Amino acid sequence: MEDEFAFISKITPEETYQKELVRGIGDDAAVYSGADHMEQVVCVDTMVEGVHFRRDTLSPYQIGKKGLAINVSDLAAMGAIPTYYLVSIAIPSSWTEEELTQLYQGMNDLAKTYQMDLVGGDTVSTNDVLVLTVTAIGKVERGRARYRDQAKPGDLIFLTGYAGTSAAGLDLLFEKGFTGPFSREEQILVKSHQEPTPHIAEGRILSTLNKRISLNDVSDGVASEANEIAEASQARLIIERDKLPIHDVMYTYPPEKQLDYALFGGEDFILIGTLPKEDVKEVEAEFLSQGLMLQVIGFVEEGEPGVSLLEENQRNKVEKNGYNHFKKRG
Amino acid sequence: MEDEFAFISKITPEETYQKELVRGIGDDAAVYSGADHMEQVVCVDTMVEGVHFRRDTLSPYQIGKKGLAINVSDLAAMGAIPTYYLVSIAIPSSWTEEELTQLYQGMNDLAKTYQMDLVGGDTVSTNDVLVLTVTAIGKVERGRARYRDQAKPGDLIFLTGYAGTSAAGLDLLFEKGFTGPFSREEQILVKSHQEPTPHIAEGRILSTLNKRISLNDVSDGVASEANEIAEASQARLIIERDKLPIHDVMYTYPPEKQLDYALFGGEDFILIGTLPKEDVKEVEAEFLSQGLMLQVIGFVEEGEPGVSLLEENQRNKVEKNGYNHFKKRG
Numbered sequence: 152m153e154d155e156f157a158f159i160s161k162i163t164p165e166e167t168y169q170k171e172l173v174r175g176i177g178d179d180a181a182v183y184s185g186a187d188h189m190e191q192v193v194c195v196d197t198m199v200e201g202v203h204f205r206r207d208t209l210s211p212y213q214i215g216k217k218g219l220a221i222n223v224s225d226l227a228a229m230g231a232i233p234t235y236y237l238v239s240i241a242i243p244s245s246w247t248e249e250e251l252t253q254l255y256q257g258m259n260d261l262a263k264t265y266q267m268d269l270v271g272g273d274t275v276s277t278n279d280v281l282v283l284t285v286t287a288i289g290k291v292e293r294g295r296a297r298y299r300d301q302a303k304p305g306d307l308i309f310l311t312g313y314a315g316t317s318a319a320g321l322d323l324l325f326e327k328g329f330t331g332p333f334s335r336e337e338q339i340l341v342k343s344h345q346e347p348t349p350h351i352a353e354g355r356i357l358s359t360l361n362k363r364i365s366l367n368d369v370s371d372g373v374a375s376e377a378n379e380i381a382e383a384s385q386a387r388l389i390i391e392r393d394k395l396p397i398h399d400v401m402y403t404y405p406p407e408k409q410l411d412y413a414l415f416g417g418e419d420f421i422l423i424g425t426l427p428k429e430d431v432k433e434v435e436a437e438f439l440s441q442g443l444m445l446q447v448i449g450f451v452e453e454g455e456p457g458v459s460l461l462e463e464n465q466r467n468k469v470e471k472n473g474y475n476h477f478k479k480r481g
Numbered sequence: 482m483e484d485e486f487a488f489i490s491k492i493t494p495e496e497t498y499q500k501e502l503v504r505g506i507g508d509d510a511a512v513y514s515g516a517d518h519m520e521q522v523v524c525v526d527t528m529v530e531g532v533h534f535r536r537d538t539l540s541p542y543q544i545g546k547k548g549l550a551i552n553v554s555d556l557a558a559m560g561a562i563p564t565y566y567l568v569s570i571a572i573p574s575s576w577t578e579e580e581l582t583q584l585y586q587g588m589n590d591l592a593k594t595y596q597m598d599l600v601g602g603d604t605v606s607t608n609d610v611l612v613l614t615v616t617a618i619g620k621v622e623r624g625r626a627r628y629r630d631q632a633k634p635g636d637l638i639f640l641t642g643y644a645g646t647s648a649a650g651l652d653l654l655f656e657k658g659f660t661g662p663f664s665r666e667e668q669i670l671v672k673s674h675q676e677p678t679p680h681i682a683e684g685r686i687l688s689t690l691n692k693r694i695s696l697n698d699v700s701d702g703v704a705s706e707a708n709e710i711a712e713a714s715q716a717r718l719i720i721e722r723d724k725l726p727i728h729d730v731m732y733t734y735p736p737e738k739q740l741d742y743a744l745f746g747g748e749d750f751i752l753i754g755t756l757p758k759e760d761v762k763e764v765e766a767e768f769l770s771q772g773l774m775l776q777v778i779g780f781v782e783e784g785e786p787g788v789s790l791l792e793e794n795q796r797n798k799v800e801k802n803g804y805n806h807f808k809k810r811g
Contacts, residue, residue: 179555179698180524180619182626185515193523193600194510195616197569199607225509239527239569239614270523277529279609284569286525286616289510296512368509 156274158248159255181270183235183288190296192289194225200280208324211250213345214283215257221370222287223265223349224420228368230297230358231289233265233351238272241282258285265351295358297366302384302425306365308449309431311353311422311438313398314373315409318416320344336400347420353445354422356437366424374414376423377458378471387454388425390414390469392462396446414460414469425451486604488578489585511600513565513618520626522619524555530610538654541580543675544613545587551700552617553595553679554750558698560627560688561619563595563681568602571612588615595681625688627696632714632755636695636781639761641683641752642774643728644703645739648746650674666730677750683775684752686767696754704744706753707788708801717784718755720744720799722792726776744790744799755781 185191198204198218209217219236226233238258242251262269267287320340323333333341350368357364365384367376373390381388395413404412426434431447438445449461459466515521528534528548539547549566556563568588572581592599597617650670653663663671680698687694695714697706703720711718725743734742756764761777768775779791789796 179526179700180522180559180561180617182520182522182559182621184623185517185519185521185620187515187517189515190512191515191521192510192512193565193567193616193618195567195569195601195603195614196509197571197603197605197612197614199571199605199612202571202605202607229510229512231510235523237523237525237616239525241527241529241532241612271525273525273527273614275527275529275532277532277610277612280607282527282529282571282607282612282614284525284527284603284612284614286523286567287510288523290515291512293514370509 156242159251159274179271181235181237183270188293189290190293192226192229192231192291192296193286194222195284195286196221196225197282197284199282207329208321209345211253212257215254216261216346218283218285219258219261219287220347220349220420222285223261223351224368224370226287226289227349227351227354228297228366228422229289229291230295230354230366231291232355233267233287233289235268235270235288236262237270237286239284239286240272241275241277243277243279243281246281291358295361297354297358297364297424299365299367299380299383301363301365302380302386302388302451303363304386304451304453305428306425306451307428307431307447308377308388308390308423308425308451310373310396310446310448311350312419312444313396314369314414314419314421315401315412315416316340316343316398317347317418318344318412319401319404339398339400344418347418349420350422352441353438353443356434356441356443357422357424360434360437362426362430362434364424364426366422369419369421369423370417372415372417373423374458374469375471377469380423380425381456381458385456386451387456388449388451388458389461389466390449390458392460394446394448396444396448486572489581489604509601511565511567513600518623519620520623522556522559522561522621522626523616524552525614525616526551526555527612527614529612537659538651539675541583542587545584546591546676548613548615549588549591549617550677550679550750552615553591553681554698554700556617556619557679557681557684558627558696558752559619559621560625560684560696561621562685563597563617563619565598565600565618566592567600567616569614569616570602571605571607573607573609573611576611621688625691627684627688627694627754629695629697629710629713631693631695632710632716632718632781634716634781634783635758636755637758637761637777638707638718638720638753638755638779638781640703640726640776640778641680642749643726644699644749644751645731645742645746646670646673646728647677647748648674648742649731649734669728669730674748677748679750680752682771683768683773686764686771686773687752687754690764690767692756692760692764694754694756696752699749699751699753700747702745702747703753704788704799705801707799710753710755711786711788715786716781717786718779718781718788719791719796720779720788722790724776724778726774726778
């Protein structure tokens with residue numbers, strides 16, 4: 152860590168949850184315990200200012216929170232328990248100490264939810280835009296990590312939350328600016344874009360129940376993530392249009408717009424997956440008992456790997472270009 | 482991974498060493514085995530184009546190799562065995578596909594040395610300079626990770642290689658340009674800057690012998706790293722000027738310049754540490770039997786935490802500003 156950023160060591164969290172022995176904080180590497188009965192999960196994501204986030208749609212606090220949320224969502228998609236994270240950040244002179252403090256506070260607040268410890272990182276200067284790279288580490292019981300390649304004909308497809316609210320919120324921010332004004336309904340959409348909640352509890356149900364489940368998180372849109380499952384599983388996924396869960400506050404939108412957001416809007420950080428038809432009732436019951444949402448949106452059938460939308464008895468191919476499509480609109 | 486960088490999945494290594502079960506490659510997170518008797522080590526470093534590397538001193542291949550080497554060196558400083566790495570990279574349009582292929586080839590070649598598997602990452606575009614963030618994962622037998630806080634009065638200080646060759650090589654590159662011409666002697670210095678070798682074997686000896694050892698890698702210069710050990714251990718480290726290992730090819734340099742490089746030149750990626758006087762012979766014997774270098778350069782004494790240089794019976798305080806000093810010269 153370079154001296155000019157020495158203050159960052161002061162704004163990083165005081166709490167260490169001591170779930171397990173962690174040492175080496177202050178050294179360049181952190182040491183933590185492994186265990187025979189657990190597998191380790193690791194993921195990394197980079198957010199570039201001007202490409203993945205803009206300061207006119209997210210506050211510094213929200214940029215930090217979201218930078219960690221993206222990675223926690225990747226852990227959720229494996230069914231893992233979040234444990235640690237590392238933050239590597241390239242900082243330009245256009246960011247003030249106060250803004251950086253808020254950015255770290257955003258990460259810290261989300262980390263508290265999951266009792267994740269910040270165990271290391273790298274802080275460097277850059278002459279250009281801010282680049283935030285978060286590495287997240289989790290653990291999952293041996294053999295219980297969920298992957299994308301388990302879908303089989305006859306399975307059902309599910310979502311663990313509403314699709315498209317984040318993209319709708321982003322469009323509202325583009326349209327009205329960071330400060331709005333937004334109606335109470337619009338605030339829900341804006342908040343879902345700015346401070347998404349990763350679905351860790353949902354992922355944990357899906358790993359601990361130990362069914363044959365494919366799982367993915369919706370970072371690039373339902374269409375894109377469903378296609379990833381289809382490719383990994385070599386199966387055909389059929390999404391039924393009238394089953395897609397659209398949030399109440401989007402009911403006033405034209406139907407085509409609702410569908411566009413639901414299929415191609417990214418960054419919802421809900422989970423999408425498949426499971427055998429005979430297991431649906433048991434999984435639904437567990438979700439219901441924990442007050443969590445599970446919505447069946449379609450089924451898996453034989454055929455060329457890919458995704459189709461079923462609407463008025465017509466099957467139309469849904470390409471993987473959710474995110475690109477979204478970018479063009481943005 | 483965005484579609485425009487799809488070629489990166491093709492240039493990543495074919496080998497998977499299968500040291501342990503690794504799954505989830507292709508998913509956004511990788512899953513690997515933990516074990517009761519091993520601790521996990523993780524570290525992350527970011528290199529920014531124009532700040533941490535320049536394309537007129539390093540080739541794309543060398544940038545990749547060095548980006549991984551920095552992290553492997555952090556693992557060496559803990560006494561760990563490298564296992565996996567993840568690469569997060571923000572790519573501007575100024576980099577060609579061919580150059581990126583070379584960058585990944587540089588990482589791949591170094592990874593082969595340690596049988597490290599590339600298990601994940603994130604590839605994004607940026608409008609500015611290239612930012613390379615590598616996360617490295619290693620393992621070490623439970624209780625055998627080495628830290629910086631073990632130095633005690635009476636201990637001796639050691640280095641595992643020559644100090645200052647990387648900085649001398651960088652100055653030659655600044656002076657003569659990327660293509661030189663360099664004498665055969667100068668080529669040794671240039672190569673030590675461009676393709677440093679992390680000291681994994683040395684770190685492994687120092688962890689498996691299980692002595693009371695402080696350990697750090699020399700990324701920011703001997704002065705800076707010695708000060709880190711002094712702070713962490715609350716001890717005073719005395720470096721004896723005439724014991725500093727200066728490489729033969731630097732003997733023609735003025736003595737003051739040799740000292741400047743040796744104390745304040747960064748990126749040598751050798752190890753610096755302390756160990757009890759009574760253990761030195763045993764450790765030296767093990768290094769010698771493996772054909773590795775271990776040079777005692779001073780001792781630890783009571784006193785205010787910090788570092789002094791002992792020269793002609795004078796003790797002069799050595800500040801931590803190795804790297805900053807180096808930057809000013811550069």
